[in-house]
Each structure stands twice: as C-alpha cells, then as structure tokens.
Amino acid sequence: MLPKPLVGVRVLDLTHGVAGPATTQLMGDLGAEVIKIEPTQGRMQPYSPWILVLPGKTAGVPHYNRSPYVNEMYRSKLDCAIDLRTESGRQVFLDLARVSDVVVENFSSRVMKKFGLEYAALRAVNPTIIMVSLPAFGRQGPWRDKLSWGPGINASSGFAWLTGYLGGPPMKAGNYYADFSGGLHAAFAAVLALRHRQKTGRGQLVEAPLREAEMALLGEAFIGISMEQEPMKRLGNRDPLMAPHGCYPCRGQDRWAAIAVRTEEEWTRLCHIMGRPGLLADPRFRQPTARWAHQDELDKYITDWTSAREQYQVMRQLQDASIPCGAVLDCAQLVQDPHVRARQAYLTLRDPDLGDVIARRQASRFSRSPMGPERPGPRYAEHNTWVFGELLGLGQKQQAQWEEEGVTSRVPLQSYEHSQIEERSR
Numbered sequence: 001m002l003p004k005p006l007v008g009v010r011v012l013d014l015t016h017g018v019a020g021p022a023t024t025q026l027m028g029d030l031g032a033e034v035i036k037i038e039p040t041q042g043r044m045q046p047y048s049p050w051i052l053v054l055p056g057k058t059a060g061v062p063h064y065n066r067s068p069y070v071n072e073m074y075r076s077k078l079d080c081a082i083d084l085r086t087e088s089g090r091q092v093f094l095d096l097a098r099v100s101d102v103v104v105e106n107f108s109s110r111v112m113k114k115f116g117l118e119y120a121a122l123r124a125v126n127p128t129i130i131m132v133s134l135p136a137f138g139r140q141g142p143w144r145d146k147l148s149w150g151p152g153i154n155a156s157s158g159f160a161w162l163t164g165y166l167g168g169p170p171m172k173a174g175n176y177y178a179d180f181s182g183g184l185h186a187a188f189a190a191v192l193a194l195r196h197r198q199k200t201g202r203g204q205l206v207e208a209p210l211r212e213a214e215m216a217l218l219g220e221a222f223i224g225i226s227m228e229q230e231p232m233k234r235l236g237n238r239d240p241l242m243a244p245h246g247c248y249p250c251r252g253q254d255r256w257a258a259i260a261v262r263t264e265e266e267w268t269r270l271c272h273i274m275g276r277p278g279l280l281a282d283p284r285f286r287q288p289t290a291r292w293a294h295q296d297e298l299d300k301y302i303t304d305w306t307s308a309r310e311q312y313q314v315m316r317q318l319q320d321a322s323i324p325c326g327a328v329l330d331c332a333q334l335v336q337d338p339h340v341r342a343r344q345a346y347l348t349l350r351d352p353d354l355g356d357v358i359a360r361r362q363a364s365r366f367s368r369s370p371m372g373p374e375r376p377g378p379r380y381a382e383h384n385t386w387v388f389g390e391l392l393g394l395g396q397k398q399q400a401q402w403e404e405e406g407v408t409s410r411v412p413l414q415s416y417e418h419s420q421i422e423e424r425s426r
Contacts, residue, residue, distance in 0.1 A: 002369045004031025009194065010100040012037060012093070013077060016044035017149065018176070019210055020106035020134050021073035022183025027102075027190065028076030029362050029373050035096065035387060036074055036378070040083040042412030043070065043380060061353040064412055065379045071357050074377035075349070080388070081381040081409045084115045088407040093117060095392055098125045102190055106134035106210075109144045119205045128203040130193045134186050138209040148210070150176025157214035162221060164234040171234075182213035243292040244270075247328055248302050250311040256328035257306055257314040267291070269321045274305040351376040381410045 009032040013024040028034040038044070043064050064070075083089040094117070097103060103122060105112060112118050112133075119131045136153060137143035154160045154173055164171040186208040193206050215222075221232045232240070239245040239260065247256045261267050271279045279285050279301065284294040291298055306314050311327040318325035329337060335346055335358065349359045354376075361372045388394045388408070402408045 004369055004371065005366070006030040006032040006191070006194075009033065009102065011035070011102045011104060011190075012096055012100050014103065014105040014107070015134070017106065018073065018179035019182040019186070019213075020104060022180050023132065023134065023186040023190070024077065024104050025073055025075060026183065026187040026362060027104075029371060032102075034077040035100075035383070036077045036079045037084075037093070038079060038081040038380060040081050040406060040409040040412070041414040043067070062380075062411070065353055067377075068357075070377035071349075071351065071354070072359070072377070075359060075373045076375065077378060078383040078387065079378035079381060080384045083407055083409075084117065086405075086407050088402060088405065090116055092388070092392070092402075092407070094121070094125050096387070097122045097129055099391065100126070100129065101194065102130045102132060104132045104134070104186070104190070108147050109133075109135055109139045123203065126203070128197055128201065130190065130197065130203045130206065132186050132190045132193070132206045132208065134182055134208050134210060136210050138212070139207055150179055153178040153210050153214055157211050158218050158221060159214055162218070162232055162234060165236040166234060166238070168234060177217060178210040178214035181217060182208060182210040185213045185216075238295060241288075241292075243288065243295050244298050244302055246295075246299060248299070248306040248314075250306050250314055251309055252311070254330075255311045257311045257318075258326050258328055259302065259306075259314075259318065260324040262324065264288070266321075266323050270302075270318070270323055273317060273321060273323075274301065276301060276305075347372060349373060349376045353379070380412060381408070384408060384410060 006027055009027070011024055011027055011032045011034045013021070013034050013036045015021050015024060024032075024034045024036070082092055084093060119129075122129045122131055133139060135144070136148035137146055137156075148156070151172060154163075154176060155170070157178065159173060159177065160170040162170075163173045186206070189206045189208055193204055197203055224230075224232055237246040237258075242260055242262055245260045247258050249255070250257050259270075261270055267285075268280060271277050279298075283290065285291045285298060309317075315325050315327045327333075334340060340346065345361050347359045347361055348356045351357050357376050359373045359376065365371060384399070388399050388402075389396070399408070403410065406413065
C-alpha cells in the first residue's frame with residue numbers, strides 16, 4: 001500500500017465557515033499536514049456564539065472543544081492560535097509560510113491586504129508558495145469586497161431562482177451547495193497547482209470564487225439561455241418533460257419514495273403494478289403531454305398506492321420492473337443504510353473528550369493508497385507547542401512571552417457565556 005497522495009505537503013489553513021474548511025479537510029484526508037490557524041479571540045465557527053455543542057464525556061471540557069462543526073470540518077488538521085493583527089503574529093505566519101507549500105484563505109479580497117499577507121508578501125519569503133483564495137465573488141470586479149454566506153451565494157448564483165414550486169417564489173435550497181462545490185473546486189485547483197509546481201518549480205495564486213462554483217451546477221439552465229429560450233421555471237419535484245415525476249408519501253411518519261417515469265413502457269408497467277390498468281385508456285393520461293398537464297390528478301392515484309406501502313417496498317417493486325425509484329432517506333436512515341454501511345461511508349473516530357464521533361468519508365477511493373480521516377477535530381490551540389517549538393524552533397521563553405502579549409493563546413481570549421451556549425444547544 002502506497003502512502004496517501006498528499007503526504008509531505010504542508011497547508012496553512014486560514015479559512016472559516018464551510019467552503020474553506022471543506023477544502024483543507026479534503027487535503028488533510030488526502031494526507032497533507034494541515035495547520036489550522038485560529039484567531040486568539042476564539043474559533044471562527046458559523047453563527048458564533050450561537051452554536052450547538054455536544055455533551056462531554058469528561059467533566060470540565062469547555063464548550064469550544066465540544067462542537068460538532070469542529071469535529072467534522074477541522075478533522076485531519078493540527079491547530080494553533082495566532083493573532084494576525086499584531087506584527088509578531090504576522091511575522092510568525094510568514095515564518096510558517098516559509099516552510100509550507102500551500103496557504104488557503106476565504107476572506108474577502110481586502111482582508112489579507114489588511115493583514116499584510118497578500119500573495120506578494122508570501123512569495124517574498126517563499127517563491128514556490130501556492131495561495132488558494134475562495135472569496136465569495138472573486139478578487140476582481142465590482143463585488144470583489146462584498147461578503148456572503150451560503151444564502152447570498154444561493155440567491156446571486158441563480159440557484160434560488162430555480163428552487164421552488166410552479167407559480168411560487170424562489171426558495172432556499174435544502175443545502176448551500178456552493179460550500180462543498182467550492183471546496184472541491186479549490187482543493188482540485190490546489191492539487192493542480194502543486195503538480196504545476198512539481199513540473200516548473202513555480203508557485204502561483206489560485207482563485208476559486210464561491211458564486212462561480214455554484215454557477216457551475218446550473219449547466220442545463222445556461223444551455224437554455226444560450227439557445228435563446230426563456231429562463232427555466234420553478235417546478236418543485238416535477239420535471240420539464242417526464243410525468244409522473246415526484247416524491248410520494250409512503251407508510252410511516254414522513255417517509256417518501258421518489259419516482260420518475262421516462263417512457264410509455266415504464267408508464268404501462270407502473271399502471272399494472274398499481275393495479276390500475278384502466279389509467280392507460282384515460283384521456284388525461286394517454287399521452288405524455290396529457291399526463292404532464294394533469295399531474296395533480298395523476299399524483300393522487302400514485303399517492304393512494306404508495307401511502308399503503310413502506311418506502312423500501314415501493315423502491316424494490318418499481319426497481320424490479322426497471323422503473324426509476326428510490327427511497328428518500330433522512331440522515332439517520334442514511335447512516336444505517338445497508339449499502340452505506342457495507343461501503344463504510346461513515347467511520348467512527350475516537351475523541352478524547354467526546355468519545356466516539358461519526359465521520360463522513362470522502363467520496364473518492366484509491367486502490368493503492370489509503371484515504372480518509374484518521375483523527376477528529378483538534379482542541380483549540382492543541383498544537384501550539386509543536387508548531388512554535390518543533391516546527392519553528394522557538395524556545396519556551398519566547399512562546400510564553402507571546403502568550404503574555406496576546407500574540408498567541410491556549411484558550412480563546414474572547415469567551416461567551418457558557419450558560420448561554422448550553423441553553424441554546426438544548
């Protein structure tokens with residue numbers, strides 16, 4: 001078995017939110033040594049201080065070390081705290097950049113300039129350094145200084161426009177796809193930049209704006225515009241051509257099955273399976289265009305059939321007849337799904353404070369290299385001593401002086417009321 005693909009690559013992680021941490025999470029799972037740089041004020045978690053925390057297995061575990069967000073997004077990483085607003089903090093970061101391969105950040109374009117840590121400053125200390133930037137809207141253009149979380153990207157990318165029901169308003173998607181799509185784009189680009197450096201000896205600045213990463217998911221809508229068609233309409237679970245097409249209720253609380261009928265042959269088989277061959281002669285459903293125009297009536301017949309059966313029963317019966325159908329699983333079902341379990345898509349990692357925690361494996365598998373997380377998210381500033389002492393060779397006296405001056409810290413200097421966070425998490 002070969003080592004992980006990115007073993008020997010050191011990454012400095014200045015990211016927050018989801019997209020940036022997803023980038024470095026993937027690189028860490030691939031074997032890179034990822035050093036997460038935390039602010040000395042506290043962890044940059046979404047929506048802080050109103051974050052959920054997990055119960056500790058041992059007494060006295062602070063709330064900032066009991067975050068499911070940290071366990072998921074900071075896994076496979078080392079952790080240290082540096083105040084980049086100070087000159088000493090800036091200098092120690094440049095010292096780290098001197099011995100690193102990649103820096104990843106997802107601030108707006110003005111933040112790294114404010115820190116004095118733009119790509120030119122990094123390249124001055126390490127000509128082969130690669131900097132990966134994930135701004136919301138890019139480093140150039142009228143919106144370059146604007147900030148956004150997932151909802152803003154969702155709206156400005158065109159994704160929200162396509163989400164919703166026919167005749168209804170645009171709606172928020174069930175997830176913010178830009179975060180993980182952007183993370184994949186950025187990690188892929190970072191690996192390509194490493195490959196380019198291997199061939200040429202040159203580093204470079206890589207830009208992966210989140211808005212454009214989500215725009216890349218709307219291919220069909222853009223194809224329509226390029227053909228001078230009207231913008232795609234919101235259709236909910238329905239399809240522009242197929243009917244029936246949707247999610248149908250099954251036996252049990254909030255259980256559903258997704259069904260899609262593509263051809264006349266599939267429609268005929270569905271009618272016989274449901275015990276309603278008479279629908280084949282019904283003028284409302286005889287032709288595909290007629291079925292599409294009468295989906296409300298058609299869905300009632302299908303719902304009568306599915307609601308009397310369990311979702312897996314519906315799925316198996318229709319799949320056996322070569323009709324596209326799948327059980328709609330919630331996250332609890334997904335973790336217990338036999339196929340997911342057989343593929344070990346979720347692993348159990350041992351956290352010293354939280355006990356066993358579930359970790360999602362990356363989708364990629366390598367036949368000759370291991371892949372996946374080996375450790376959960378680190379405690380806040382857990383690796384200060386290793387980063388400053390062993391990696392940079394600084395003595396204990398210097399480290400103690402920095403702690404006294406606030407250049408670094410072993411606990412967040414800006415703490416929120418523990419009772420407030422605990423109450424919010426109940």
